[in-house]
Amino acid sequence: MNQLKILMVEDNPDHAFLAKSCLEKVKGHTVTTVGTYDECCKALNQYSYDMILLDYNLPGDDGLTILKRLKKDVKTDAAIVVVTGHGHEEVAVEAMKNGACDYVIKTNDYPAILPEVVKSAFEKHTAFREKQRMEQEIILRNMELHALNTISTVVNQTLDVDTVIDSAVQRITQVLDLEYGAIYLIDESTQAPVLRADTVLSSDSKELVAPYFKECLQQLLDEPQPWLLKTCAIGNLQSLLAILLIHNARKLGVVFLGSDSGDYFDERRINLVSSICNQIGIAIVNANLYLELNKAKNDFENVLNSSLDLIITLTREGEIRFHNDQFAKRYYSGVNNADRDFLSFIPETKRPFFLSKLEELAAGKSATYESELVNRDGSTMPCIISQSPLRGKDEYLMVIKDTSNIVNLHKRLIQAEKLSALGQMIAGVAHELNNPLAGILGYAQLLLEEKLPTNVSNDIRVILKEGKRCQRIVKNLLTFARKHNSERELIDINQLLNSILELSAYDLKVGTVSLLKDLDPQLPKVYGDYNQLQQVFLNLISNALFALKTVKKEHKEIKVRSERMADGIRIQVMDNGPGIAPEQKSKIFDPFYTTKEVGQGIGLGLSICFGIVHSHHGSLYLEGECQNGATFVVELPVAEEKVGPIEVVESVLQS
Secondary structure, three states: OOOOEEEEEOOOHHHHHHHHHHHHHHHOOEEEEEOOHHHHHHHHHHOOOOEEEEEOEOOOOEHHHHHHHHHHHHOOOOEEEEEEOOOOHHHHHHHHHOOOOEEEEOOOOHHHHHHHHHHHHHHHHHHHHHHHHHHHHHHHHHHHHHHHHHHHHHHOOOOOHHHHHHHHHHHHHHHOOOOEEEEEEEOOOOOOEEEEEEOOOOHHHHHHHHHHHHHHHHHHHHOOOOEEEEEEEEOOEEEEEEEEEEEOOEEEEEEEEEEOOOOOOOHHHHHHHHHHHHHHHHHHHHHHHHHHHHHHHHHHHHHHHHOOOEEEEEEOOOEEEEEOHHHHHHOOOOOOOOOOEHHHHOOHHHHHHHHHHHHHHHOOOOEEEEEEEEOOOOOEEEEEEEEEEOOOOOEEEEEEEEOHHHHHHHHHHHHHHHHHHHHHHHHHHHHHHHHHHHHHHHHHHHHHHOOOOHHHHHHHHHHHHHHHHHHHHHHHHHHHHOOOOOOOEEEOHHHHHHHHHHHOHHHHHHOOEEEEEEEOOOOOOEEEOHHHHHHHHHHHHHHHHHHHHOOOOOOEEEEEEEEEEOOEEEEEEEEOOOOOOHHHHOOOOOOOOOOOOOOOOOOOHHHHHHHHHHHOOOEEEEEOOOOOOOEEEEEEOOOOOOOOOOOOHHHHHHO
16 A cells, blocks of 8 residues: 555644654655644645544534535545544444544554554545446446447438438437537548538528538548547537548548537547447448349349249249249239249149259259240240259249240241142142143133034033133132232232132132122222232131131121222221120230131231231221121222332231
8 A cells, every 4th residue: 555645634632643643654654634624624625635534523513524514515535534532333333324434443552553444444445436436437338338229229220321310310419418410421423521411500500610510521531530529619519529430441421419518528428429430330331232232133123024034933842932023924913923833834744854854953954945834824835944053042043935936936937838838739730720721611612603502502601601710710829829029010909809709709608608799890999019918808808707617697798898988998808707805806916816726827817917908008907896797997098199119028927
């Protein structure tokens, strides 16, 4: 124990002398003696003492009263030992209750034992003060932790940057009982600090405090220092602390805090604010990372959902973990297909093959193969599946391309090859028929020049008439089967319709279908490709015949009408068949859309016809409600109008 500075309050000079002598000689303490309470207070105001030896019996006041006054008014931190000439325990207990750290009784050996009493009392007092300091430290730490935890909780409750900043400013000023708070963040594009949130401050005060802000921002952002403390006298603000927001050595911005006390921001509070700012910085970085991650996620999902292909991910067990919008549109739109077994979308006949492909994926092998998926209506969709394991995950990626159009195009090409072969065969047959027909017609004409009975001549005329009809049919077949270059010429639509109806006469007769013709004899000619327009009307009449085959009616009828319009001509092909359902009307001109059974059509007829008529600057559409039959209308411009060149039908097919 070091030498102590002791203040002895003792009104008995002899006692004071003996006690002082013992303390100074034995322990080397410095002892000052006073005789009254006033002298005691004066000495305490002038010097700092480690211990006070207080006599219980002083003139005018007892020791307990003086002890209470010392603790209340003087607020000394010195250890107080009460010295009494009476050995009453009540006195000792009261003295200890009122702040004395020990007491000593004036016995005969009082001066001799006083040094040890002083030593023991000072050690007790030192321990007590250390305990008080630690308790106060714990209280302060708890308050700091509470403040830090409160602000951390608030700023981490959301991942929205603006909400984080607003919450941080409001809560830090509230918890630390501050007059003002503001947060500036560095703009990524301009690298300039921008005010993002602050508490209420009068406009006059803001104007006055602006230079402080500017100076602090410049110093903190340009120089390597973590904080600045400024004293000011602006409104209620007496001190202003500016502290950097930093994360991993990256400067994010600056926090400004203002207090109404000039000495509020001591070292301890600055350290607390620094810890709070670290939490705010982490919360801001996390919010920005979440924003970037969410943007990347949305961009990635947008890419996947914009794909025309079906994209899914599967677990090792074959369950769907993710699917894009295209998959949802095709399968149960509006329903989350996640966690569904993908095998339910595979036809039963294809499942063993698909399971073998899953085993390849489990072995880390990628593959591309053809397969089929089951549509919602139970039909199958041909497709090409590209599959591969996902990196870093026990899941698999599948990109499924719908090949229905490719398959239909392949069927169309096969059909085109068949039609080409059929055309060649028809041309050969027609040429072979022309030779005997020429002989039959020639001999029939020679016979008519002979004088024959009337009944025989009439029979020969029938032979000649039917032979010429056969000749016209063969000619029409040759015209239809022959390969043509696209040429623009004047066309008599009535003549074209008559030739087609002659070709269809047999089908009309077999189907017991009545044909009604209402052709305007004054119909003007049009410019166009004869063979392409022939294909249009032949397709419309064939469709009408097919529709009538599907109904059981006593009277089946096809009516063909042509008429002049103000700006062109109009041709109608009407039947009294089953008509077209309302939900199908918007799809009948789409490529590959057909209502016929498999093998009876591939859904290209009307789409090609639509393209041909459009290339002739005309229009093809379905007229009326179509509940008691269908009426297809073709409108074409007349030859007098100036129209552009006719596109070849191949370009229509490509489009």
